[in-house]
Structures are given as structure tokens and as C-alpha cells.
Amino acid sequence: MKDDAISELKEKLRGISLIEHAIMLLEWDQETYMPPGGAESRAAALGEIVGIKHRRSQDPALGDCIERAEEVAQSSGDPDLLALVREVRYDYDQSVRIPASLATEIAETSSKALTAWRAAREKDEFSLFEPLLSKQVELQGDYADALQNDGFERYDILLNLYERGLTASEFEKICQQVVPGLRTIIERATENPSDVPSFMKGPWDKDKQLAFAREVATELGYDFERGTLDLTTHPFCTSPSAPHDVRITTRVSTDDFISNLYGVIHETGHALYEQGLDPEWEHTPLCDSISLGIHESQSRFWENEIARGEAFWSHFLPKMCQHFPGKLDGVSSREMAAAVNPVRPSLIRVEADEVTYGLHIALRFELEKGLFDGSISVADLPGLWREKMQEYLGIQPETDRDGVLQDIHWSFGLFGYFPTYLLGSLYSAHFYEAISRDINIDQEVSAGRFDTILEWLRTRVHAPGRRRAPLDLLEDATGSGLDPSVMISALDRKVEMVHGV
Numbered sequence: 001m002k003d004d005a006i007s008e009l010k011e012k013l014r015g016i017s018l019i020e021h022a023i024m025l026l027e028w029d030q031e032t033y034m035p036p037g038g039a040e041s042r043a044a045a046l047g048e049i050v051g052i053k054h055r056r057s058q059d060p061a062l063g064d065c066i067e068r069a070e071e072v073a074q075s076s077g078d079p080d081l082l083a084l085v086r087e088v089r090y091d092y093d094q095s096v097r098i099p100a101s102l103a104t105e106i107a108e109t110s111s112k113a114l115t116a117w118r119a120a121r122e123k124d125e126f127s128l129f130e131p132l133l134s135k136q137v138e139l140q141g142d143y144a145d146a147l148q149n150d151g152f153e154r155y156d157i158l159l160n161l162y163e164r165g166l167t168a169s170e171f172e173k174i175c176q177q178v179v180p181g182l183r184t185i186i187e188r189a190t191e192n193p194s195d196v197p198s199f200m201k202g203p204w205d206k207d208k209q210l211a212f213a214r215e216v217a218t219e220l221g222y223d224f225e226r227g228t229l230d231l232t233t234h235p236f237c238t239s240p241s242a243p244h245d246v247r248i249t250t251r252v253s254t255d256d257f258i259s260n261l262y263g264v265i266h267e268t269g270h271a272l273y274e275q276g277l278d279p280e281w282e283h284t285p286l287c288d289s290i291s292l293g294i295h296e297s298q299s300r301f302w303e304n305e306i307a308r309g310e311a312f313w314s315h316f317l318p319k320m321c322q323h324f325p326g327k328l329d330g331v332s333s334r335e336m337a338a339a340v341n342p343v344r345p346s347l348i349r350v351e352a353d354e355v356t357y358g359l360h361i362a363l364r365f366e367l368e369k370g371l372f373d374g375s376i377s378v379a380d381l382p383g384l385w386r387e388k389m390q391e392y393l394g395i396q397p398e399t400d401r402d403g404v405l406q407d408i409h410w411s412f413g414l415f416g417y418f419p420t421y422l423l424g425s426l427y428s429a430h431f432y433e434a435i436s437r438d439i440n441i442d443q444e445v446s447a448g449r450f451d452t453i454l455e456w457l458r459t460r461v462h463a464p465g466r467r468r469a470p471l472d473l474l475e476d477a478t479g480s481g482l483d484p485s486v487m488i489s490a491l492d493r494k495v496e497m498v499h500g501v
Helices: 002-032 034-058 060-076 079-095 102-125 130-146 154-160 170-191 204-218 257-275 292-304 311-325 335-338 357-372 378-393 417-438 441-446 449-460 472-478 484-501
Strands: 227-231 235-239 245-248
Touching: 002 034, 002 060, 002 079, 002 245, 002 472, 034 060, 034 079, 060 079, 060 245, 079 257, 102 130, 102 335, 130 154, 130 357, 130 378, 154 170, 154 335, 170 357, 170 417, 170 484, 204 227, 204 245, 204 257, 204 311, 204 417, 227 235, 227 257, 235 257, 235 357, 257 292, 292 449, 292 472, 311 378, 311 441, 335 484, 357 378, 357 417, 417 449, 417 484, 441 449, 449 472
Parallel strands: 227 245
Antiparallel strands: 235 245
């Protein structure tokens, strides 16, 4: 009975996973290679296949199968089987509450909204995006209503899609601790602002940038036999079939190598997590990430904790010089580390420095919360964005392209997603602190040995998949609960070291 019930469940999950594989490939192609003229038919194709997946995910036969598997797991006491049926039950109970028609409409609208967002961003005309953004807010409200239980607010329910157990009030408390701490560091670091070093100025050849970034990603552990690096408007990582097919994208500017290099390192962190999931449980929740906060911790870990340090540049600066002969002559690894760690309020989230980044997230959280409690309308967003940028960062965008239109997330209806970026930074600081107790990180990194660090993460963070809840996984891995002061203290020390203030 054990083999039959569990095998049948795995087979049903495999079928759903393979449909998701096709969806993710369509979405990846839409953001990388699809011609603009294919937008309408792609929206229809995505809507159709998402509907098929959704109906399969809420099939009563799957529910019956889960019940039989639950009995087997309970009688066996096997922790993996117990975790499997718990997570499958959670997914199924969520799915059966969502009408297939709503899932299809969201998929179709997301595809159309992506095209509208691109056009609006290119032309700097928010009005081109506003109707579909309003539709996405409406649809996500309907989605939250369908999942409603225990009197949760709509936005709480959306937050839980990405970080289970998180509420808006809890995240607000985190912001109330983090925002003042970041502002104190920013005020100290920007009292005597320094100019961008001359060696950071372009032009930087695009092909050489990509070649160097690819070399860095490979050394960090990204397996290109199971991955790709492609170009897109907004960098991302996607996993049609983790851990076997994990893809990352980047964008390249001739004026600034930081945007591409650190974008690739960031997405490599995501990809390392996906490639480190347990292949024994492929197509099941145990071969899936537990939360986007934990996922983001992996990208922030490699991007900020590792790649912005002097040890990183002591290893990679000579290699970068080989790609750009003559441009970095005489530059030391300390000078490079200082140059890639500016504390300077800026307009664009994905290009923000490590200290000011959290303020970009607090701003988006405030606006999203307002959209779903009714205090903010979509039409208010461009003006409110400017006001909040002034409030949080002391600067204002001159265009909507550099303001409310800069992020792709809302075009996909990803409301409640942004808070996971700040959670990722908080988790990352905890992981770095814990790893430092076991490994001399600077010594390993300066020698170009990244495997010991990656193995620590693989064992404690990647391989568990969804066996443990995010905060439980954090405590298991580090021995402590979530404490925002760990990140604030780490940033304080880094700013003192790099900027001497």
C-alpha cells in the first residue's frame, strides 16, 4: 500500500510539474526571444495551459490520492513523507479555492500587462500601463478573496503566497526597526560624499562584460551544463526543471559594469539554490524552495556578503584585468571594494547600494498595502512614488520610467513579493554570521575557493526544500531567530571599513 499510494501521488505531481515546465519556458521565451508581434497569441497560449494546470491541480482524484498518502505517511513516521504530504495538502487546499477561470484570466492578463508595461516604460507613459495594472490589482484582490480564511486582510493573504506566515503588521514592525537603522548609516556615510573613481567610468565592452560575468558565475558554482545566461529588460532566474534546467538573465550597459556583473551574481545566487535542491524528490514540493525570502537570501548572500568584499576582488580583479587590459592598471582590491560599495541614494532599486536598498522595499510595501486596503488608487501611483522617494531617499525621479514603471513585478500581478527582498537581506546576514563561525570566509574567497561555502548552504538551506518553514530553517541553520539588528550591525561595520566613517 505504501509504494502504491506514494507512487501514485508522485506520478500525479510529476504531471503537474511538467505542465509548469512548459509554462515557465513560454514565460522565459516571452521575456528573452519572443518577437513583439507574438504577444497576443502568447497570452492566449499561457491562459490555456495555465487553465489546464490549474484543473489538474484541483482534480478530486488528486485529493483522494493525497488522503491515501497521508495515511501511509502517518503510519510510517518517515519525516520526508510527512513533509511531502503536508506540503502537497497545503498546495491542493489552496488550489481548490481558486476558480480555473480566475487562474486563466490572471495568466492572460499578466501576459498582456507585460507587453503594456514594456511599451509604457519605453515611451515613459504610465497611461499605457494603468488600465492593465488596475485589472491586475482587481484580479489579485479576487484571488485573495478566494483564499480568504480566519479574517486575514487581502494583502496578508498575498504576502503569504511568497512568505508563508508573514503578515503586513509583522513586516511593518520589521520596517520600523530597519528603516531608522538604515537612515542613520546613510546619514553618516553621505556626510562627505565621494566622486565615482575614474577607473569605474566606461565605456565597457558588452561582450567582455558578459564573458567576465560568466566566468565569475562559473567559479561561484553555477553549472552551465544545467543553466544558461541570456539578455532581457529585467534580470531574473527561472527554473523550468530544477535542479536540471535553471536559467538566468541579465542586462548590460556600456556605461556601468556594476549593473551587469552584480545582476549576474545576484541571479547566480538564485540559480545555485535551485541547482542545489534535492533531485531525489524532483517534481514534488521537497524539490522546491520554501519561500521567496529564503530564495532572496541566497542571491543577496552572493551579491553582497561575498562579491562586494575586498577578498572577492583580491581574487577576481586580476581576472577582470585580463578581460579589460589597461583599464584597471594600478587599482587595488580595496579600492575596487570601496568603489562597488557606494552609499548613495539612487532612483533604481536593482542598482541601489546595499544600504539604501531596504528603503526602496519599504516604499513599495507602503504603496502595495495602500492599493489593497483602498487608501491608494492606481492613478495615484506616479505622484505618490515621487513623494515617497523624497520621503525615504531624499530624491525624486524626473520620469515614470525611473519611478513607478521601473519594476516588472506588478505587470505579473506579483503584489506581496517585494517584502521578500528585505527579508532576504535579513536572512542573508544571519547566514553569513553563522558560516563565519565554521569557515574563514575571507581566506576561502581570496583563494578562489567557493565550494566550502556553497556546500554549507547546500546542506543547510538548499537541500531541505520545503521540509522546514522559513523561520524554522533559519534557526536550524544558524541557531538563532530573525533579528534585524544583525543586518544593521553588519552594514554598519562594512560602511566603517569601506568608507572610514
